[in-house]
Amino acid sequence: MSHAHDDEMLPDDDSGFPERPSKSQRKRDMHALQDLGEQLVALSLDQLKKVPMPDSLADAVREAKRITSHEGRRRQMQYVGKLMRNVDPAPIQAQLDVFNGISKAEIARQHRLERLRADLIEDEKTLQAIGEQWPEADFQQLRTLRRNAIKERELNKPPRAFREIFRILRDLDAGAGDGSEADAAAEDAAEE
Template sequence: MTYPHHDDDFDPDAPPSKSQRKRDMHALQDLGAQLVDLSVERLRKVPMPEDLFEAVRAAQRITAHGARRRQMQYIGKLMRNIDPEPIQAQLDVFNGVSRVEIARQHRLEKLRNDLLEDEKVLGDIAGRWPQADLQHLRNLRRNALKEREQEKPPRAYRELFRILRELEEGGAAPQDEGAGEGEA
């Protein structure tokens, strides 16, 4: 079957068709919708101009359907003037889509499991992150092992992962909040 438009008729210098422009506009609005769904903490980590940040924050506060739809269109309009790639890349990191992020998650999961298997791994953690609170990690390890043994929800297990992730990201785990949790 032949179609009226052939690849050899394709002109790379021709402006995009109206349909293509519309698809691009909807893709930018969808990207904007993903931004609106983010928490403020994550939104601050996304590289974007201040006016786009403010528009997204405004959309997060709007509850009326029509007003929200118009705000989403405005966000799409603002996004036409920026490169969406850095924003998409950060959203991929948040969603665990990037290979680097997946590898990082696996590395941290392995470190957590190694720590549960052998307390001597705390020495490796201390060597890698001198600011780590080893006593808190030791307590979390003990509590995670108890949770596993008693088939309780894995609170300490998850907390271990969170602290290891924060250490790797360069910030020490906040010890003033909840440092006493789970200590016996």
């Protein structure tokens, strides 16, 4: 390539360098990373272990959790923010979203279970689909709750059975995913 051709490819500015983010944008980015660091420090140690991050950042966050003096904590949080600049924040934010119950997958799961509950209330034949997915489901309990939910709706009463159906479907779905059927059964027994 000739030198003249290179000049044609450059932007119209004098520097020839790509435009850098404004000082205001860099400040906003820095504050967002500091907020992310604050969220990390607020996590329990068990949750912290599940967050994908370098060991140096994990150590700095654990240290920030231990510091009690205001000035010491402020300085440690600045250090956490500095370390955060070298880390891709997306996986960290995704894990925090999971902890906060707002992951896209979790929202989709909630919507799917809400649709299943609505289908069940509209048509008892939906129990067959529930049985195919979760053979361990208590169909008698679901039938009773369905009838109660319909009565609640007709009489403008609080939707207790309606909510209970959702809780049961959520527990069944969670049990299928992580083997916690015994936990869901124990929770059911404790509430009865």
